[in-house]
Amino acid sequence: MWNLLLLEDEPFVRRSIRQAIDWEELGFRVVAEAEDGREAWEFMQTHQVDVVLSDIMMPIMNGIELIRLAKQNGHEADFVMLTCVNEFEYARLALQYGAVGYLLKASMDMEELKAILLQIKQSLIKKRDQRTRAPMFNLYQQIWRSIHGIEEMEQREDEEGLPSLPANVRLFVGSANNVSLENDQIIDLFDTNCQDKLLVHRFVNWGIATVFVWSDERCMPITRVPAELSSTSWQTSDALKEGWVSLLQGVGRAWYELDPAIWAKGGMQIENITWKKESFILTQFEAAQWAECEKSLISLWDYFKEQQLAVVMVKEAADRLDKSFARLSNQAPAGKAVWAAVESHRQVLEQLIDRVHCYSKHKLKETITDHPEINKIIEYVNRYYDKELTLKGMAKYVNMGEQYLSGLFKKKTGEQFIQYVQRIRIERACYCLAETELRVAEICEQVGFVHLNYFLKQFKKWTGVTPSEFRESKKAERKKPIDDTWNE
Structure with a gap:
């Protein structure tokens, strides 16, 4: 129901108008009556008024003064003016100040008044939708994130910009x-x-x-x-x-x-502490252990089903893993829209495994060299990046001379051995920063760096930002609605 204020200094006219129309059938309720503009303005300052049906000529404060005062103070009420034949100039002035329309009191046409009110109602509905769209969307987004454990729901009595x-x-x-x-x-x-x-x-x-x-x-x-x-x-x-x-x-x-x-x-579980499982899967992927990678994915999806993890979190896990697979094989990921469209837990797993098969073909071409001993070293580093890794140790591992291995590794991979190790460790650190709540010092240790200061220096060198800045940027990205989250 939309609130209407009836303003008319003649009680008989006021009563006639009120009784002549079924207001509720039109979608309005007459919340108050007033005899002059000042009385009406006092009411409008403390009550919600959507429409003012107002006489023009009244004592104390006339309708023109009221509409001008209301507009100057930002009041959004729509005004319909009642006027006599000889007050046409005042009616024109009222329209100039923003009145929606006017009616002649002498020949009051109730059908015409109904038509104006219905027009106003459609305008009010449209304005209400426009006014509520953005702040209500923010509310829905906040509740959505709270439901899925992404962030706590803020408890604020007066949400800024949110209509009641x-x-x-x-x-x-x-x-x-x-x-x-x-x-x-x-x-x-x-x-x-x-x-x-x-x-x-x-x-x-x-x-x-x-x-x-x-x-x-x-x-x-x-x-x-x-x-x-x-x-x-x-x-x-x-x-x-x-x-x-x-x-x-x-x-x-x-x-x-x-x-x-x-x-x-x-019920619907929202805790998704699976980063260790996902990290292990990525290690298998980098080591080109395709069968083991597929088995681990099946095991992870069984775990999701056993825990009855929320649908959204399963889709997010698929999207997250797919992006990592794509990055490691220099391919484009499927994208969020693909995972959003999948209809079942089983279908997500099947599609993710299909993409692993697709990525594996490219990864074999790009990361596996034509030299078996270099491939053996790459597989070892991808699996044990958190351990102490030295060129001397790798030379002993493949029974080669250290100097010879250094040149051969650079020739076959395009990177010095230490560069390759650092890149793998930084990539793992980026994953942990984006997908876990581990402290930076813990991540430093888990990806194989001994000294925190050295890790910070290398991370900034490889990414251009500090670990904290990287984590905050990823959090900011997640807060942005990526797909068609809003339809008016």
Whole structure:
């Protein structure tokens, strides 16, 4: 309902206007009546007023002075002016100050007034949607990240830029591949008598579409729920996060193809402490141990299913691994959109293994040389980069002279042995900084550097930034919506 203030100094005219129209049927409620502009302005400063139906000529403060005062103070109410025939110049002035329209009191045409009000209502709905779109999107993004354990939900009584939430909300969730409903189509699911009371937003992330339907009135009747959507009932805005979690759990049941009774024992887990497993897989990939890499991926995906990890986190793991595989083989990754579109846990694994096979062909060409002993050293370094590695030790490992091996390694790989070792260690450090919460000192030790200061110096040399700056840049990248996360 939109709030309307009726301003008219003649009680009989005021009463006639109020009784002549079914305001609620039009989507308005008359929240107050006033006899002059000053009384109306005092009310407007402390109450929400969307429309002012105002006489022009009144004592104390007339309609022209009121509309001018309201606009000067940034009030967004729409004004419809009531005027007599001989006040046309005042009506023109009111339009100049921003009035939506005017009506002649002598020949008050209620159908014309209804038409103006309906026009105003459509404008108000459009302005409401535009005003709420960006701040509400930020709210959805914040709740989404909180649900998936990316960051804590900030508890702030007055969120900057966030309009006051309607009292009630209903959520619909489904696969973005199947949910093609636009906002108007969602509104059409509800009874026609309440459609103008609804605020609808569509949020898409990682292939999961969520539609939010807001209303200040509870239990707006709905005609049907499409088969491709799961829905909550109407609930208070305070229960928004809980309702969303419940629907995402339903997505998880289908994703893992689990019996509901089995799912109920676990629920949607958000902890994803698998960086050690992923690091081991990358080591196998770099060492060209393709069969072992595939087995490790299967084992990791079994672990996800056993833990009933949230769908989004499984897709993120696939995207993260795919990017690492692509980087190590100098190829382009599939991209987030590909993983967002996959429909099941099993399909993600199958697609990731297919991409490993594809990358392996390029990696064999680019990183495996035509010299078996150099290949043996590369495999050893890729697996044991965290150990002490020296050219002397490698020469002994392949039974070659140290000087001869140094020249041969540079000839076959294009890098000095120590450069190759440093690059592998820095790449592993970048992975740990981006995907784990380990302290820099711990990462330094885990990737094979003995002294922290030397690690910091080498990291800056290879990447151009410090480890802390690198980590912060990756966090900033993750906070950016990458795919079609917002549809008005």
